[in-house]
Amino acid sequence: MIGRLTGTLAEKTPPQILIDVHGVGYEVDVPMSTFYNLPGLGDKLSLLTHFVVREDAQVLFGFLTGEERATFRQLIKISGVGPKMALSLLSGLSVPELSQAVSKQDTARLVKVPGIGKKTAERLLLELKGKLGPDLALPVAVANDSQADILQALIALGYSDKEAGAVLKKLPPDVGVSEGIKLALKAMS
Template identity: 80%
Template structure:
């Protein structure tokens, strides 16, 4: 319904921003990642928004980047995760950090965010797996050769995490063959 607002910042009180759009003041809740990057009071800003209508309230959530808004929308689709919890997650972790935590299945990073318990963190990791694209996550593991890329792919296919596979790959000689590389990597991972 309301997808974007451009106006002057009239007030800032975390996580709330009052945006003056041609004389109409919109109260917009923003994650701290957006809040810290807002310009000063009286300056112009454009926020991408997500409008939530409930029985008891109508709330606008604002974001400086499309990646933040898209991640927010992914989060609120998960059972048990409401807009406030999604805002809290985006305040505690950047989109890239969240994508990395999901790709590496690190529930410990999510539990550090206020309001996120162990069960919620595990559900988030499960629900978001594969949905936060590589453009939002960590950089791909650097491989020295095509053989090492094949070894990495084989380890991931065997169920090892990206982090474990990358650590095993670092221990391999650069000129290793695929079959020898897999054997050596499995040996180092079994220790």
């Protein structure tokens, strides 16, 4: 499948853009969060994509970040949520905002997005609970990639974001991943 496109931005007509890749123009639907961060016409652009094939159409959806694409893919797995609704959700809410709404079970926040009613919002909150990444719901300051890996490992081991974040603050900033996990587990026991 088509996972990424790199080429020249030829046209911008919200929510669709045209990317020229070596003489072939790809029409790509993008959320407004991606659209607002696009370079100017004629500039080089690289987008992560999701390719949808239906009986009547083949559609490419593009995203500037892997986080947006992963959230889009999570959304379209939900019964009754198609690619257009997922795109609308990502246009109305950033991924951290959506994750926060899910963690707080905030129906009112989702209903503000055009095309999302109360029942759909409730179903989204139910289906997405625990699936958008705990590190997005409650941001914990991490100084480097090692600390981010340590945090994810602790969360995967069943510790809450709060517990993992508190222990992470006590670790030396330059600690390696494996040593940091050992020290964190020792501190938690």
